[in-house]
Amino acid sequence: MRGAGEPLTVEPLALRGVARGEVAVDIKAVGVCHSDLHLVAGDWPVDEPLVGGHEASGIVTEVGDGVDDVQVGDHVVLSWFVACRRCRNCLSGKAWLCTNTNAVANRLPDGSTATTTLDDEPVWPFLGLGAFAERVVVPAAAAVVVPDELPFEIGALIGCSVTTGIGAVTSTAKVPYGASAVVFGCGGIGQSIILGLQLAGADPIIAIDLDPRRRAQAENLGATATLDGSDPNLVATVQEMTEGGADYVFEAIGRTSTIEQCPPMLRAGGVAVLAGMTAIGARASIDPFDLADQGKSILGCNYGSSVPAVDFPRIARLYLSGRLPLDALIGRTRPLGEVNTALEDLRAATGLRTVLIP
Incomplete structure (x- = not known):
C-alpha cells in the first residue's frame, strides 16, 4: 500500500x-x-x-x-x-x-x-x-x-474473524443458554457470531443483512430467522419477534446507523455488543435515558476478548471434531x-x- x-x-x-x-x-x-x-x-x-x-x-x-x-x-x-x-x-x-x-x-x-x-x-x-x-x-x-x-x-x-465472532459470544458477552440474540451483519465476523451463538445454545438467533445470499448462509449456519436490513420497521419487527426485545444484539458491521439501532432492539437489561470496527472518529447517537432507565448495556469487543495462545487451538479442535x-x-x-x-x-x-x- x-x-x-x-x-x-x-x-x-x-x-x-x-x-x-x-x-x-x-x-x-x-x-x-x-x-x-x-x-x-x-x-x-x-x-x-x-x-x-x-x-x-x-x-x-x-x-x-x-x-x-x-x-x-x-x-x-x-x-x-x-x-x-x-x-x-x-x-x-x-x-x-x-x-x-x-x-x-x-x-x-x-x-x-x-x-x-x-x-x-x-x-x-x-x-x-x-x-x-x-x-x-x-x-x-x-x-x-x-x-x-x-x-x-x-x-x-x-x-481474526472466527476468533473475534466466537469470542464476542463466549468471552465478551458470555451469552447463557437459551438467551435470545440478534446479529447485525452476516459477513465473516457476523457468521462466526452465529456459530458462537449455536455453541452457546442461544434461541432465537435472528440475523440481519442486506444481501439475500448472506441471509441464506446465516440460516445454513444456525440462524432461526433472518431479516432484510433495509426494512424501515426493523426495530419494531425485532421487538415483536423477541416479545419485547432481545437479550443480546451483536453489531458486526462497524456502521453508525446500525449501531444506533442496537439499544432499541434490546429488552430491559439487554446487552449490545459492538464487534464491528468503525472508521476512526465515527460517532453514533444513543438515548442515554433508555440505557439508564432500562438497565441496558453496550460492550466493546476487541478480538473477541481472546487469548490467542489458548483460543486458537481450542477453536481448531472444535473444527476438527466437527462441531464448528x-x-x-x-x-x-x-x-x-x-x-x-x-x-x-x-x-x-x-x-x-x-x-x-x-
Missing part, C-alpha cells in the same frame, strides 16, 4: 532474517478482512508504504534465539495483537487490552520492521504482521501452533496477486470470505 484509496501493488521486497524472539513463517493462506478494507480506504491513517493483511496461517521456517515454544516445521496461525505481558491489563488477564503493544502501530514489538523495499526504504507490517506476502518475520508470540491437520484456509480465518463447520465460511480462494479484486468483492458486501493463497 503506497497511498490511501489507491490499489495495492505487488512488488518484490527485502525481508531480513530473524532476530532474538522472532520466527519466520511461510504464509500458506491469508483472509481478506474488513479491517483491510478500512486500511486501503484511508479510514485508519497509517505510515506508508505498508504491507496489508493480518488474518493468516503458515509454516515456521526459521526460529530465532530464545524461542523454545515454536519449532521449524510447526503449523501456526498468526495473531495480530501481540501483548506485552507486563502492563496492568495483561497481568490482570486481559491481554486483548494491552496498553504497550506496538502491533496497532503497525510495528514489531521494538518499533521496527523486518521488511524494506529493494532500495532499503522501511515498509511497515499491518498490525505487526503484513501478511499479504509470501513470507513474514514476526514475534514468536504471534505464531500460535495448531494441529498439522488443520487446513491452512481454516487456520487463516481463525486468526468453518468450511462453510469460505466463499472462494484467489492467488495473492488478485488482492485488489478480493477487496472489491468485500467492498460490495456480498458473498462469503475470500482467502488468498500466496
Whole structure:
C-alpha cells in the first residue's frame, strides 16, 4: 500500500532474517478482512508504504534465539495483537487490552520492521504482521501452533474473524443458554457470531443483512430467522419477534446507523455488543435515558476478548471434531496477486470470505 484509496501493488521486497524472539513463517493462506478494507480506504491513517493483511496461517521456517515454544516445521496461525505481558491489563488477564503493544502501530514489538523495499526504504507490517506476502518475520508470540491437520484456509480465518465472532459470544458477552440474540451483519465476523451463538445454545438467533445470499448462509449456519436490513420497521419487527426485545444484539458491521439501532432492539437489561470496527472518529447517537432507565448495556469487543495462545487451538479442535463447520465460511480462494479484486468483492458486501493463497 503506497497511498490511501489507491490499489495495492505487488512488488518484490527485502525481508531480513530473524532476530532474538522472532520466527519466520511461510504464509500458506491469508483472509481478506474488513479491517483491510478500512486500511486501503484511508479510514485508519497509517505510515506508508505498508504491507496489508493480518488474518493468516503458515509454516515456521526459521526460529530465532530464545524461542523454545515454536519449532521449524510447526503449523501456526498468526495473531495480530501481540501483548506485552507486563502492563496492568495483561497481568490482570486481559491481554486483548494491552496498553504497550506496538502491533496497532503497525510495528514489531521494538518499533521496527523486518521488511524494506529493494532500495532499503522501511515498509511497515499491518498490525505487526503484513501478511499479504509470501513470507513474514514476526514475534514468536504471534505464531500460535495448531494441529498439522488443520487446513491452512481454516487456520487463516481463525486468526481474526472466527476468533473475534466466537469470542464476542463466549468471552465478551458470555451469552447463557437459551438467551435470545440478534446479529447485525452476516459477513465473516457476523457468521462466526452465529456459530458462537449455536455453541452457546442461544434461541432465537435472528440475523440481519442486506444481501439475500448472506441471509441464506446465516440460516445454513444456525440462524432461526433472518431479516432484510433495509426494512424501515426493523426495530419494531425485532421487538415483536423477541416479545419485547432481545437479550443480546451483536453489531458486526462497524456502521453508525446500525449501531444506533442496537439499544432499541434490546429488552430491559439487554446487552449490545459492538464487534464491528468503525472508521476512526465515527460517532453514533444513543438515548442515554433508555440505557439508564432500562438497565441496558453496550460492550466493546476487541478480538473477541481472546487469548490467542489458548483460543486458537481450542477453536481448531472444535473444527476438527466437527462441531464448528468453518468450511462453510469460505466463499472462494484467489492467488495473492488478485488482492485488489478480493477487496472489491468485500467492498460490495456480498458473498462469503475470500482467502488468498500466496
